[in-house]
Amino acid sequence: MSRKPLPPPDPARRMRGFEAASGFLRDPIRHASESRGFAVARLLTHWPEVVGEDLARMTRPVKIGYGREGLGATLTLLVASAHAPMVQMQLPRIVEKVNAVYGYAAISRIALTQTAATGFAEGQATFAYEQSSAQNTARPVAPEIAGKARDTAAPITDPDLRAALEALAQNILTRRRN
Structure with missing residues (x-):
């Protein structure tokens, strides 16, 4: 079996040398995030910057769903069940910060999905816990x-x-x- 030789390079194509890897990954990442409802992938990639380190240790964005209720979408967050009451109290603050990323009131509601520390749906989501001082002594x-x-x-x-x-x-x- 002989292989076909490669076709000659297209003279109309401009040779640019090496391209940044982010250029090759931009479209697949955008397609994957849009299929989960995330129009702005920055919400996924920069979650600690959006909500702060303390909330990012306890939560992970899972999906954005657009319902029939009217304007605004529902952001679903994965939360360790022990931290759910604390996150529940901070939902208005999270809504404000997420809407600041979008630039308009894109999120009107947040749904919490509780899980154990080992996680389940999101590829075994890991949460960074700080051990209490009682455990450290x-x-x-x-x-x-x-x-x-x-x-x-x-x-x-x-x-x-x-x-x-x-x-x-x-x-x-x-x-x-x-």
């Missing part, structure tokens, strides 16, 4: 228990696994016996 452990836990995990060569097993051993050894 470690309880003091007796030196003999810490030494016994260290000796138990000593044969493990991987440092991360050894630290995790050492912490597990400390938890087991400090657990109250009934």
